[in-house]
Amino acid sequence: MKLSTTSSSTLNQKRVSGFTLVEVLIALIIMSVGMLGIAGLYVHSLQAGSTSLFRHHAVTLAGDIADRIRANPRAGPAYALAGANNNCVDGGVDCTRGEMAANDIFLWDQQAAATLPNGAIAVVFNNGVAPPTYQITITWTQPGEVLTYSITIPVLPI
Numbered sequence: 001m002k003l004s005t006t007s008s009s010t011l012n013q014k015r016v017s018g019f020t021l022v023e024v025l026i027a028l029i030i031m032s033v034g035m036l037g038i039a040g041l042y043v044h045s046l047q048a049g050s051t052s053l054f055r056h057h058a059v060t061l062a063g064d065i066a067d068r069i070r071a072n073p074r075a076g077p078a079y080a081l082a083g084a085n086n087n088c089v090d091g092g093v094d095c096t097r098g099e100m101a102a103n104d105i106f107l108w109d110q111q112a113a114a115t116l117p118n119g120a121i122a123v124v125f126n127n128g129v130a131p132p133t134y135q136i137t138i139t140w141t142q143p144g145e146v147l148t149y150s151i152t153i154p155v156l157p158i
Contacts, residue, residue: 051142057115058138058149061108065121065136066153068104073155075101077125079134083109116140131156 069079078098083105088095095103105123112119118141126133137150 051147054116054140054142054147055149058119058140058147061111061115061119061121062136062138062149062151064111065104065108065123066134066151069123069134069153069155072097072100072104076127076132078102079105079123080125081105083107112138112140117142 069075075097078101081098081102084099084102085106086095086099086103087093088100088103089107105121108121112121116138118139120139122137122139124135124137126135131154133152133154135150135152137148139146139148141147
């Protein structure tokens with residue numbers, strides 16, 4: 001009788017002793033789903049990082065525009081016109097207020113094109129309020145959307 005008990009316990013041990021192919025495949029599927037989730041999070045973090053970088057460039061560019069407008073406060077609506085390379089900064093040319101504004105716009109357009117994808121700048125002068133204000137809007141494109149950053153600054157005439 002002892003012999004039959006030993007042989008039946010040996011058979012039970014052989015059945016429990018390893019993984020089956022089905023268990024291994026299920027474990028691989030679970031790991032694959034987890035890895036796909038991690039890859040999706042990685043792609044999302046890359047997109048968020050690029051959006052953050054472009055927003056930083058837009059805010060920096062808007063601050064530069066605001067500083068240049070404050071340095072030339074009497075140019076008024078000239079900042080809402082087209083830009084032109086008048087060599088006011090590096091060329092040693094004595095420019096008028098309007099020429100300086102056009103030169104500033106030219107430089108901003110170059111900076112926007114260099115730092116933002118399809119970057120564009122629009123400046124709107126509002127003389128109907130006291131003090132006059134400038135609304136600076138910077139737009140750029142990212143896959144699937146057009147993003148904007150807008151700021152309104154008051155400028156006291158000198």
